[in-house]
Structure formats: C-alpha cells, structure tokens
Amino acid sequence: MVERAGAGVASGAKPVVPGAGGGRRGWVLAGFAVVVAGVLAFHRAVPNRPGRIGSLLESFLPWFGVLIVLLLGAALVRRAAVALVAVLLPVGVWVHLFGALSLPAEDAGGRGLVVVQHNVSDENDDPAGTARALIETGADLIALEEVVAPQLPVYEKELAADYPHHVVRGTVGLWSTYPLSGERLVDIKPRSIAEVWSRGVRAVVHSPYGDVAAYVAHLPSVRIGAGGLASDRRDESAELLGRAIAAESVDTVILLGDLNGAVDDRGLEPLTSRLNVAERGFAFSFPASLPLARIDQVMARSATVAHLRTLPATGSDHLPVVARVALG
Structure with missing residues (x-):
C-alpha cells in the first residue's frame, strides 16, 4: 500500500507551530x-x-x-x-x-497663571489677527518673539486694552495683565554675532499670588545640513540664559521662548537642569504646516508647568503654545 503524499506530515518534516518564534x-x-x-x-x-x-x-x-x-x-x-x-x-x-x-491635563488649582508663548514670525502678514487670536485665550501673560519694528505698533495697539503692561527689548516682548517692574535686557548674544542682536528680556510680574520673574528669550536658530546639526550658537546662548536665571533673586521664575530645541536636546541642559518642564502635553509647535517638534517652550522654577497645548495656526510658521503654570 502506498500512502498519498500530502495526506499527513511528510516523513522527517517538523510541524510548524504558529507563534513559536517566526x-x-x-x-x-x-x-x-x-x-x-x-x-x-x-x-x-x-x-x-x-x-x-x-x-x-x-x-x-x-x-x-x-x-x-x-x-x-x-x-x-x-x-x-x-x-x-x-x-x-x-x-x-x-x-x-x-x-x-x-495623559489628559490635571486640575492645577486656583493659584496659577495662564501663559502664551508665540514666535509670531517677522514675515507675518496678519499681526492684528495673530494678536486677537492670542487675546482669546484669556492668558495672563503673552510672550512674543520676532516682533519686528514695522509690526510692533500693531501688536501694541491690539493688545493694549487687555494687556496694559508690556516691555519690549529688541525683537522679544512680554505683555501682562498685571503690573511689571525691573524690566531689563538679558544678554544672550553669542560671541560670533557682530551685529546688533537683542533677544532676551526679563521683568517681574506682580501677580496676585506673588512676584514672578518672567523671562522671554529667542535662542539662535539651528540648521540641519550635510554636516549634521549646526547648533553652536544656540548652545552658547542657552548657557548664557541659564546663568542669568541661576542668578535671579526672585524665587519663582517662568521662562517663555522659542528655544530652537526640544527639552530632551542636551544643548538645552543649562536650562532644563535648572527649570521644570511640562508634565502634560506634547504640543509640537514647528513647523506650523506639519508640527514635528516642540521648540517653543514654557519652563518654570518653584512652579509647575501643568500642561502645554498648541493653538490653531496664525500667520506664523510656529504654532502658539499655551500653558497653565501652577504656583507654589
């Protein structure tokens, strides 16, 4: 008698056990x-x-x-x-x-500030619309970067009613619903930049929950090319900003800025080693057309950045970022 081939397991063949290892x-x-x-x-x-x-x-x-x-x-x-x-x-x-x-945002309680961080772009063709979009958040503080001279009067006019207190140094500015004092330039200019370059400002916000030193900064851009990531200037500027914050006499600090780097980037370690970063929310903010990274940051000392989220696109290549900062 001859067995039909295929009627069973061929002689000498091992059965295949699904899932046994692939x-x-x-x-x-x-x-x-x-x-x-x-x-x-x-x-x-x-x-x-x-x-x-x-x-x-x-x-x-x-x-x-x-x-x-x-x-x-x-x-x-x-x-x-x-x-x-x-x-x-x-x-x-x-x-x-x-x-x-x-995870979803947690209730940060009543002691806190709502803050907005936005690089508005020096090529923004609708600064008035951008300002109105930020006002709608009801934020206590609004930090702007790339505020160029032709657009500054527009932002000042649109924000004046809701944010009567503001300070601008170079191309960065802070608008506040609460009084400000101690406004000054923060020098974060890399040594290799020869031209006039002002991208850091500091002011004390007199909030109902106590004084807060608010810093607004725009670190140098980085470029990705055949040689990799060019971030020397950004890293140097981050070191200078980190030293300024370390020397800050006001206990509570909030940093808002386009830092041109993610919080995991070791180039921002002079800041992330001194400040708390967001506990909730990815908030990828750049580029606005296809957000791949969060380079617009809100960080804090003696306070907690409870949650970060992005807002709809404005006339900028960055998305605005809004956060609630819980004060201790």
Missing part, C-alpha cells in the same frame, strides 16, 4: 527592538560629534513611538513570539519617558 526574521526584529530600546534609554550616551548627532536624535525622540508601533505590527504579522516579547522593551522605555505627556 524564524530568523523574528530574531532580526527582536534585535532591532533591543537596539531601539537601548537608544531611547541611553540617548545621552550617543556622541554629539561629529555633527551634533546626539542633539539631532534627541530633538525627535518622541517619534520613536511610531517606529515602535511599526515593529509591533511586523512582529504580529510574522507571528514572531520572540519579537513580540522584545518589543515590550522599547514600549516600556517610551512609556517611562513620554507616557505622562500623553
């Missing part, structure tokens, strides 16, 4: 998942030279979540058990680093 491709996926987890967990160990590679990586760390989802999908399609287990590593690291930002 073969070689499963191990490749698993190895890739371990590498992703390692980069996320130890991103500070990535060298910054040449080309500021570490800073460039850290600017987009939250987007590793997309890569992790793709890895998970591939592991499911391959039914690779070893890969599925390995993907849990980057999932855990990502949740540890960014999970809280995904």
Whole structure:
C-alpha cells in the first residue's frame, strides 16, 4: 500500500507551530527592538560629534513611538513570539519617558497663571489677527518673539486694552495683565554675532499670588545640513540664559521662548537642569504646516508647568503654545 503524499506530515518534516518564534526574521526584529530600546534609554550616551548627532536624535525622540508601533505590527504579522516579547522593551522605555505627556491635563488649582508663548514670525502678514487670536485665550501673560519694528505698533495697539503692561527689548516682548517692574535686557548674544542682536528680556510680574520673574528669550536658530546639526550658537546662548536665571533673586521664575530645541536636546541642559518642564502635553509647535517638534517652550522654577497645548495656526510658521503654570 502506498500512502498519498500530502495526506499527513511528510516523513522527517517538523510541524510548524504558529507563534513559536517566526524564524530568523523574528530574531532580526527582536534585535532591532533591543537596539531601539537601548537608544531611547541611553540617548545621552550617543556622541554629539561629529555633527551634533546626539542633539539631532534627541530633538525627535518622541517619534520613536511610531517606529515602535511599526515593529509591533511586523512582529504580529510574522507571528514572531520572540519579537513580540522584545518589543515590550522599547514600549516600556517610551512609556517611562513620554507616557505622562500623553495623559489628559490635571486640575492645577486656583493659584496659577495662564501663559502664551508665540514666535509670531517677522514675515507675518496678519499681526492684528495673530494678536486677537492670542487675546482669546484669556492668558495672563503673552510672550512674543520676532516682533519686528514695522509690526510692533500693531501688536501694541491690539493688545493694549487687555494687556496694559508690556516691555519690549529688541525683537522679544512680554505683555501682562498685571503690573511689571525691573524690566531689563538679558544678554544672550553669542560671541560670533557682530551685529546688533537683542533677544532676551526679563521683568517681574506682580501677580496676585506673588512676584514672578518672567523671562522671554529667542535662542539662535539651528540648521540641519550635510554636516549634521549646526547648533553652536544656540548652545552658547542657552548657557548664557541659564546663568542669568541661576542668578535671579526672585524665587519663582517662568521662562517663555522659542528655544530652537526640544527639552530632551542636551544643548538645552543649562536650562532644563535648572527649570521644570511640562508634565502634560506634547504640543509640537514647528513647523506650523506639519508640527514635528516642540521648540517653543514654557519652563518654570518653584512652579509647575501643568500642561502645554498648541493653538490653531496664525500667520506664523510656529504654532502658539499655551500653558497653565501652577504656583507654589
């Protein structure tokens, strides 16, 4: 008697158990998942030279979540058990680093200020409309950057009724519903810039909850090119701003600014090591047409940045960012 081929398991063949590991491709996926987890967990160990590679990586760390989802999908399609287990590593690291930002805003209580940070763009063709959009937030403080001379009178006129107190130095300004004092320029100009350059201002806000030293800053731009990330000037300016804040005599400090860097970027460590960053909200703010990174920041000392969110686009290439800062 001759058995029909295919009627059962061929002689010498091993049965395939679905999900038992996905073969070689499963191990490749698993190895890739371990590498992703390692980069996320130890991103500070990535060298910054040449080309500021570490800073460039850290600017987009939250987007590793997309890569992790793709890895998970591939592991499911391959039914690779070893890969599925390995993907849990980057999932855990990502949740540890960014999970809280995904949570809804918490009630920060009554002692606090609502603040708006916006680089309004020196090419904004509707400064009046931009000002009105910011007024609608009902914020206590509005910080603006790239306020150029032709547009300044427009912002002053539109904001005057709701924000009677303001200070402008160079191209940055602060508008407040509460009285200001101690206004002064903050020198954050890198040594390599020879021309007139004023992008930092400080004032004390006399709020109902006590005095707050408010800083508005616009750090130098960074460029991504064939040589990597060019951020030397930005990093130097961040160091100067960090020293100024460290020397601030008022206990409570709020920093609002276009810092041209994400909070995970090691180039902003002179600031992030001294100030609290947002506990909720990703608030990707740049570019406005396809926001990929939050380079517009609200940070605080002796206070908590409870939540950050973006507003709809204005005439700028940045989205406005609004935050509630809970005061101690």
